[in-house]
Amino acid sequence: xxxxxxxxxxxxxxxxxxxxxxxVLTRRVAAGEWAPDRAIPAESTLADSYGVSLGTxxxxxxxxxxxxxxxxxxxxxxFVRRARxxxxxxxxxxxSGGGAIPASRILRRExxxxxxxxxxxxxxxxxxxxxxxxxxxxxxxxxxxxxxxLLPFERFAGLMDLTTDELGPLLYPVYEAVCGQIIARAExxxxxxxxxxxxxxxxxxPVGSPVVRIERLALAHDGTALEWRRSSGLASxxxxxxxxx
Amino acid sequence: xxxxxxxxxxxxxxxxxxxxxxxVLTRRVAAGEWAPDRAIPAESTLADSYGVSLGTxxxxxxxxxxxxxxxxxxxxxxFVRRARxxxxxxxxxxxSGGGAIPASRILRRExxxxxxxxxxxxxxxxxxxxxxxxxxxxxxxxxxxxxxxLLPFERFAGLMDLTTDELGPLLYPVYEAVCGQIIARAExxxxxxxxxxxxxxxxxxPVGSPVVRIERLALAHDGTALEWRRSSGLASxxxxxxxxx
DNA sequence: TAGTGGTCTAGACCACGAG
DNA sequence: TCGTGGTCTAGACCACTAG
Numbered sequence: 001x002x003x004x005x006x007x008x009x010x011x012x013x014x015x016x017x018x019x020x021x022x023x024v025l026t027r028r029v030a031a032g033e034w035a036p037d038r039a040i041p042a043e044s045t046l047a048d049s050y051g052v053s054l055g056t057x058x059x060x061x062x063x064x065x066x067x068x069x070x071x072x073x074x075x076x077x078x079f080v081r082r083a084r085x086x087x088x089x090x091x092x093x094x095x096s097g098g099g100a101i102p103a104s105r106i107l108r109r110e111x112x113x114x115x116x117x118x119x120x121x122x123x124x125x126x127x128x129x130x131x132x133x134x135x136x137x138x139x140x141x142x143x144x145x146x147x148x149x150l151l152p153f154e155r156f157a158g159l160m161d162l163t164t165d166e167l168g169p170l171l172y173p174v175y176e177a178v179c180g181q182i183i184a185r186a187e188x189x190x191x192x193x194x195x196x197x198x199x200x201x202x203x204x205x206p207v208g209s210p211v212v213r214i215e216r217l218a219l220a221h222d223g224t225a226l227e228w229r230r231s232s233g234l235a236s237x238x239x240x241x242x243x244x245x
Numbered sequence: 246x247x248x249x250x251x252x253x254x255x256x257x258x259x260x261x262x263x264x265x266x267x268x269v270l271t272r273r274v275a276a277g278e279w280a281p282d283r284a285i286p287a288e289s290t291l292a293d294s295y296g297v298s299l300g301t302x303x304x305x306x307x308x309x310x311x312x313x314x315x316x317x318x319x320x321x322x323x324f325v326r327r328a329r330x331x332x333x334x335x336x337x338x339x340x341s342g343g344g345a346i347p348a349s350r351i352l353r354r355e356x357x358x359x360x361x362x363x364x365x366x367x368x369x370x371x372x373x374x375x376x377x378x379x380x381x382x383x384x385x386x387x388x389x390x391x392x393x394x395l396l397p398f399e400r401f402a403g404l405m406d407l408t409t410d411e412l413g414p415l416l417y418p419v420y421e422a423v424c425g426q427i428i429a430r431a432e433x434x435x436x437x438x439x440x441x442x443x444x445x446x447x448x449x450x451p452v453g454s455p456v457v458r459i460e461r462l463a464l465a466h467d468g469t470a471l472e473w474r475r476s477s478g479l480a481s482x483x484x485x486x487x488x489x490x
Numbered sequence: 491t492a493g494t495g496g497t498c499t500a501g502a503c504c505a506c507g508a509g
Numbered sequence: 510t511c512g513t514g515g516t517c518t519a520g521a522c523c524a525c526t527a528g
Contacts, residue, residue, distance in 0.1 A: 088489060
């Protein structure tokens, strides 16, 4: 019995074997043992090293794929999935002509004392200082989303050394490349508000126009809160489709 | 080889066996062969009658469970799932104190010529005549959602014989009991608008207040459009949470 | 060509639910 | 107690990807 196998059988034995294996693998991914886009060991290898059958391994992997943690590629292997929020805005806004990424304009970037901020998730600002960025997103030349972003300074200090050009339209790849921080998932909450003066100026709409507000808490694999943002978008451009069953 | 087995192997052989079985079972459910909440044949029975292994049956059923078509109950069997949209509103509106069902007040119920209606899904009104209901939904004594509902008269004529009391707060069970029409799934689209005079009166809010508009097309198992509705809810009560990965 | 995941099988034993 | 789905195993062959 390998050491992995011993670890597996030491876990809560009330759970089925595949569930224990799933938990063990989750922890290994969370610990960063395999980088995103890198293949994890083959199913047969896992089966051997944990001392379980191939079917059990497959059932564990299947769940992790469903959860979005892993990704299978036939012929090449099973990979740690890189979360992609690129299309996230397309889910909520009718942006004609899909695929492309809305342009970004960073309006402000500063280090602030966390305690001065209005109520936001405490975890993000554990270090006492936070980075605050204000960003405007445009579709063509039309602004449609104003964003207020908060990051714990401790983990993201490297961002302050970049020019705003280097930040680019997608932040999460920068978080990973520059700060080594990987966003694994996020929780979003949508509400509807009306534009105050600041939002109206940014979005070029009348004060009092309806805006959709998206609050997002972005988390690492281990559940650490890494980023909090509040986005306000033109409600006229909002559209969301769901299938219910 | 049973006749079922012959049917299965007659289907598109480029697909894996479990996928063909899944399609065959989907058709049997759509045809109404098994009523909702009734057990379908046991896995071992299916395996025998289709001449495939248990594992193949399980993989087909697993997909159908994921799709929401079937439901497993350990020890008792696998069942055709009855769609439950009861909690649907709770996904979108902050209604304090969960579980309970918002009260309904039917404001109008009439038979109209479909061609007189503004643009709506044509399928619903194939028969030329439609039933139109206007309904107000309340939480406690507070109205929060105004609904405009269209049904093809041909299939739902029986509804006109009921008193509005008999319609009750949940329509889909009535559709099933009185008209034999089963809603299997629905497509919803959310947008944000502002209250016109009629909506403002119903929702007791100022004209021009933001409202969330939910357009729903409800479908039978076979994809027939059975109901179309447009609901307008107070945006101040709107809240929607998503997890993204 | 070698190695990966994908499909399919056969069979054992367990946990649960209902009568 | 009996029949159901739930877990787990062992092994065969196929389809795909990459070097």
